[in-house]
Amino acid sequence: MYDLLILNATLVNEGHLTKADVAVEGQRIAAIAPDLSSAPAKQVIDATGLHLMPGMIDDQVHFREPGLTHKGDIATESAAAVAGGITTYMEMPNVDPLTINAQALEDKYQRAAGRSRANFAFYLGASNDNLEEIKNLDPQAACGVKVFMGASTGNMLVDNPETLEAIFEHAPILVATHCEDTPMIAANEEAAREKYGEDVPFSEHPKIRSEEACWKSSSYAVGLAKKHNTRLHVLHITTAKELELFEPGALKGKRITAEACVHHLWFSEEDYERLGAQIKCNPAVKRKEDRDGILQALTEGRIDIIATDHAPHTWEEKQGSYFKAPAGLPLVQHALPSLFDHYHAGRLSLQTLVQKACHNPAEAFEVKDRGYLREGYFADLVLVDLQATTEVTKESILYKCGWSPFEGHTFNSRIVTTLVNGGFAWHDGELGQNIHGQRITFNR
Template sequence: MSKLLIRNARLVNEGRVVETDVRIEDGFIAQIGQNLSDAGVNQSIDADGQYLLPGVIDDQVHFREPGLTHKATIQSESRAGIAGGVTSFMEMPNTVPNALTQELLADKYAIAAQTSLANYSFFMGASNNNLDEVLRTDPRTVCGIKVFMGSSTGNMLVDNEQVLASLFQQSPMLIATHCEDEATIRANTERYRAEYGDNATADLHPLIRNEEACLISSTLAVELAKQYNARLHILHISTADELKLFANDRPLTEKRITAEVCVHHLWFDSDDYKRLGNLIKCNPAIKAPHHKEALMTALLDDRLDIIATDHAPHTWDEKQQSYWQAPSGLPLVQHPLLLMLDFVQQGKLSIETVVRKMCHAPADCFQIDQRGYAREGYWADLVLVDTNLPTTVSKENVLYQCGWSPLEGHTFGATVTHTIVSGELVYAQGQFLTHQSGQRMLFNR
């Protein structure tokens, strides 16, 4: 493996920004310090004062393979993520077929081993009738168990109370939940179908998949976790109402119940449906502006622990259908770091907080082995960012297989210039230098 030296970087790590060099050998960070030797180095990068960050770990993506490869593949979407500084991802089980057996889960790992540019892990899926399979999951090699406590695709809605109780009681590892109450959504859907018929538009989405649906389901998940002392991680919190369920009275590493916020719930609000329509239709829905502000406050005070994307691409044609037919989800994995760095430039976040929430916190939350921090002896997952070089999103530079982004036309204040994955320089100045470098993540459990 290569030996790489990064000189003159401003390393953002563990709450500090320091001017330093970083030497990488055989996949790992060998040294961090000033004026490091370049003896035996194959490659050298002069950062020239750019920020050097640990690679972003995205704990929630949908890369659509197998079965939905007309939308995306593990290779295409990991490639887009690398260009945006996402060096590791955890992918969801609602592919086709759903990853509801150990064999189907293993199939996804085999694909990633051959094609992923980023480090990877895959959630084991839960259903109403696969508890035995779920309990066979290896906590050391799999990131978690995914439970859809609300609408989903295929056979993945878990609404059997006895099954839910057994999952929370018996799971040996982290349970990640999508929380929306199915009965509430169905009732709201019937109401708005009757009122609007075929004339329904995307601005109804946050009324159909409303605050009540989120709160009912999230409350149930928290109650089950407390009853059985389960390790619960609630994905994509979207409402101010749910924030009362989460505490900030202890370090993340000591929490049994944690929560994630996604970049689109911090960036967009319901006013954006007028402009973007179905392009920002997602579950849970993007809601009224006051929710966005409350989520940012909770992120800063540590009631919300992690920033992720819930990257969920669909084709352009699929999104051009009527509201009722258009699928939910939007592509985001190429731009989460740039989104958060725009908040830094606006004074809403510090760059140290961005690194803590996007790099350190996912590693701590999932107990990832030797990743998420820039430390000697850790895997070298690193990103160089030029905060003086703007990036304008356009169809020409969107790398998703679906070929579009709801962020088109926006100019970010920064650019990702280099991405290093497991010690290999994968991306530099807009060019990909390899087709596969990701490693399977392991977990200290």
């Protein structure tokens, strides 16, 4: 007897839309077939009219634990994630203390165990002086090595050229980079201060965090990766110009890949007047032409992965002036609904959406048994109603920070059910009673 049968769904998987039934036994998918309706099961979901997809694998989040938990923590932000159809996340190292050694990595895994509603992995952060930690890293201990090759919060800016060369030469797993050129940004900040004083308008942010600053750093990273044959993943591309650095086509076989984030696919410089600090992030939301170019690059395959860079700050922190308001915005609860709006608008196919948000993160990071609807894989599943709506209200927001840049917007889809390892993490507007998230493993 199966634990769960999902009947009459339209599966979005591996480039196809297929009507089929899915059986779940324990933590895994036991069967996928045209008709399993006669099979005995403890629970049955009639998914007529719904689409079933693998859970989103978000390769870039900041859940703020340890040390910054007034903004968010593993429990609160993973709850928001599963409500948004994200079943696995990879969390960044710029917390307090920084995740720059094996002990700090293990501490985060211990914190997540039994508290995270979604599956989890953590990055080892690079600094100017932890090269030996990187060289000795157990490939199962981290999803990747995160390198801030530009302005960074905390003490994580890697600006020593010899150190960067050594990281790219010796990193035993994927290197993920934040690419912005710090000296160029500092010069732009000084110019803005001369013009506006401390009252710099937020609309100046994409000029301060400029296209040139992004290009200089990302082209440097790509050059290093080509020199050392590094497995490089460039995070949150924001400019159309940078797209020429990346080859079009399928991810398989690529040594250099690129990511786009949902807010850079949604907002443009026109939104600063309305939202101000709410959409201040690094790298910056830029021109409509950049946003549209990145959307097109998803279809071409120059952009391989869609993520969130979920980075909550309190509402009070975001009320500061330009130089005082921190960069980052909360996104995991509404990432997939925003992507489905691109589908409804004809900008993304369902197949491309699932490829970039589910399949490719699993492939790029060598995640074991996740990211696809396949027999034997973990049952990380999302049921979506493309005919329903999701209104973003303050009451519905699950982030600890309590706000969203999408507040007041109504998305043209609804996340009905999220299963994590076969357990109900989210169903019909309610969080599941039990915690099902677990540490992911890698085919390394």
